[in-house]
Amino acid sequence: xxxxxxxxxxxxxxxxxxxxxxxxxxxxxxxxxxxxxxGIQDEVALKTHIIDVQKEAYKVAPYGCxxxxxxxxPNISKLHNYNHILKRGSEGAILLxxxxxxxxxxxxxVEDGFPARNIIASDIKEAFSELGRKLFKSSSEPIxxxxxxxxxxxxxxxxxxxxxxxxxxxxxxxxxxSLNDLHGRVGVIHTSKLFHLFDEEKQLELAxxxxxxxxxxxxxxxxxxxxVSLEKxxxxxxxxxxxxSYFSHSQESWTSxxxxxxxxxGQVKVEATxxxxxxxxxxxxxxxxxxxxx
Numbered sequence: 510x511x512x513x514x515x516x517x518x519x520x521x522x523x524x525x526x527x528x529x530x531x532x533x534x535x536x537x538x539x540x541x542x543x544x545x546x547x548g549i550q551d552e553v554a555l556k557t558h559i560i561d562v563q564k565e566a567y568k569v570a571p572y573g574c575x576x577x578x579x580x581x582x583p584n585i586s587k588l589h590n591y592n593h594i595l596k597r598g599s600e601g602a603i604l605l606x607x608x609x610x611x612x613x614x615x616x617x618x619v620e621d622g623f624p625a626r627n628i629i630a631s632d633i634k635e636a637f638s639e640l641g642r643k644l645f646k647s648s649s650e651p652i653x654x655x656x657x658x659x660x661x662x663x664x665x666x667x668x669x670x671x672x673x674x675x676x677x678x679x680x681x682x683x684x685x686x687s688l689n690d691l692h693g694r695v696g697v698i699h700t701s702k703l704f705h706l707f708d709e710e711k712q713l714e715l716a717x718x719x720x721x722x723x724x725x726x727x728x729x730x731x732x733x734x735x736x737v738s739l740e741k742x743x744x745x746x747x748x749x750x751x752x753x754s755y756f757s758h759s760q761e762s763w764t765s766x767x768x769x770x771x772x773x774x775g776q777v778k779v780e781a782t783x784x785x786x787x788x789x790x791x792x793x794x795x796x797x798x799x800x801x802x803x
Contacts, residue, residue: 525573525576525748525751527563527564527567527576528576529560531576531577531578532556532559532560532578534577534578534579534581534582535578535581535582539581539582539583540552540555542583542617542620543555543559543581545620546616546620546645546646547644547645547646548646549646558644558646559578559581559644562611562640562643562644563575563578563580565640565643566580566610566611566637566640569634569636569637569640570634570637572706573788574610574702575610577788579702580610580611580613581613582613583613583614583616583617584613584614584699584701584702584733584734585606585614585617585618585699585701585732586614586617586618586621587734587797588732588733588734588797588799589780589782589797589799590730590732590780590799590801593728593730594618594623594697594699594730594732595618595621595622595623597696597697597728597729597730598618598622598623598624598627598697599622600696601627601696602627602695602696602697602724602729603627603628603629603682603691603694603695603696603697604618604623604627604628604629604695604696604697604698604699605628605629605631605688605691605695605697605698605699605722606628606629606630606631606699606700607631607632607659607698607699607700607703607719608631608632608700608701608702608703609630609631609632609637609654610632610637610641611637611640611641611644611645612630612637612641612644612645612652612654614699614701615628615630615652616645616652619651619652625651625652626651626682626683627682628652628653629652629653629654629655629682629685629688629691630652630653630654630655631654631655631656631657631659631688632654632656633656633657633658633659634656635654635656637654637656638654638656641654653682653683653685655685655686655687655688657687657688659688659715659718660711660714660715663687663689664687664688664689665687665688665689665718665722666689666718666721667714667717667718667721668692668693668721669721670693670720670721670723670725670771670772670773670776671692671693671721671723671724671725672725673693673725674693674724674725674726675692675693675694679694680694688722691722692721692722693721693722693723693724693725694722694724695722695723695724695729696724696726696728696729696730697729697730697732698719698722698723698730698731698732699731699732699733700719700731700732700733701733701734701735702733702734702735702736703715703733703735704716704733704735704758705735705736705737705755705756705757706755707756708756709756712756712758712766713766713770713771716766716767716770716771717771719731720767720771720772723802724802725802726802727802727803728801728802729801729802730799730800730801730802731767731799731800732798732799732800733797733798734795734796734797734798735795735796735798736755736757736793736794736795736796737757737758737759737760737763737783737794737795737796738757738758738759738794739759739794740759741757741758741759741761741762742756742757743755743756743757744756744757746791748788748791758796760781760783760796763779763781763796763798764779764781767779767800768800771800772800775803776802776803777800777801777802777803778800778801778803779798779799779800779801780798780799780801781796781797781798781799782796782797783795783796783797784797
């Protein structure tokens with residue numbers, strides 16, 4: 510039985526009408542990925558299948574990333590330290606994907622060698638688990654999906670970053686009901702297109718919560734992609750005739766948030782690159798970032 514967990518902060522992107530022409534955002538490598546995953550080789554049939562699932566997902570969560578087909582991009586594999594992430598997987602690290610949507614990132618990681626048994630996907634909509642199975646045409650889910658609200662302390666509470674290995678045995682991740690049993694135990698945390706849905710206060714709260722999950726082991730990493738601006742502050746745009754506003758960090762303020770606020774200065778190394786994406790004819794600046802324990 511599906512249950513929906515309402516976020517404490519609603520996404521700022523309004524429900525624009527769907528546009529099938531936006532499907533053309535997929536590059537040949539991504540189309541090949543979905544052919545392998547779904548077994549659908551015919552390009553027209555694959556497009557029809559993906560659009561059918563997109564329509565269902567948009568009814569569940571009318572997010573911009575679903576409308577723009579951005580949920581199809583395996584963002585994690587585009588990060589500059591992706592090989593490091595896979596190496597951490599070979600060493601037994603846990604990968605937690607927060608804001609996993611329909612699971613493109615975690616399935617790409619599994620395809621590239623990260624052990625599925627050590628991966629946890631989490632999002633606020635439990636329906637995303639079933640929609641992910643439908644999208645990838647998988648009868649069973651090899652990856653644990655835990656629905657939950659990252660701003661609910663019962664699901665994910667804020668704790669100080671770990672300075673030592675937690676006492677006691679590692680919990681069986683296949684039986685987890687929340688993320689609170691993972692404080693100080695996660696080797697890789699990935700979260701893309703999530704932070705910019707929230708205001709400044711909530712972004713800090715989420716950063717602190719994720720920082721408390723990260724292992725103190727050198728090389729443990731939090732990484733992702735999100736919208737940023739040249740200067741920190743409220744951004745106002747008109748997209749498809751609809752006025753939107755949202756809080757945005759700059760690259761500099763994002764770096765300072767992690768190195769000096771969430772973690773003590775010098776505990777982590779923050780790296781970031783930027784790119785530009787066109788949404789509704791308007792360029793948005795994307796930050797591809799990582800925070801690594803030293």
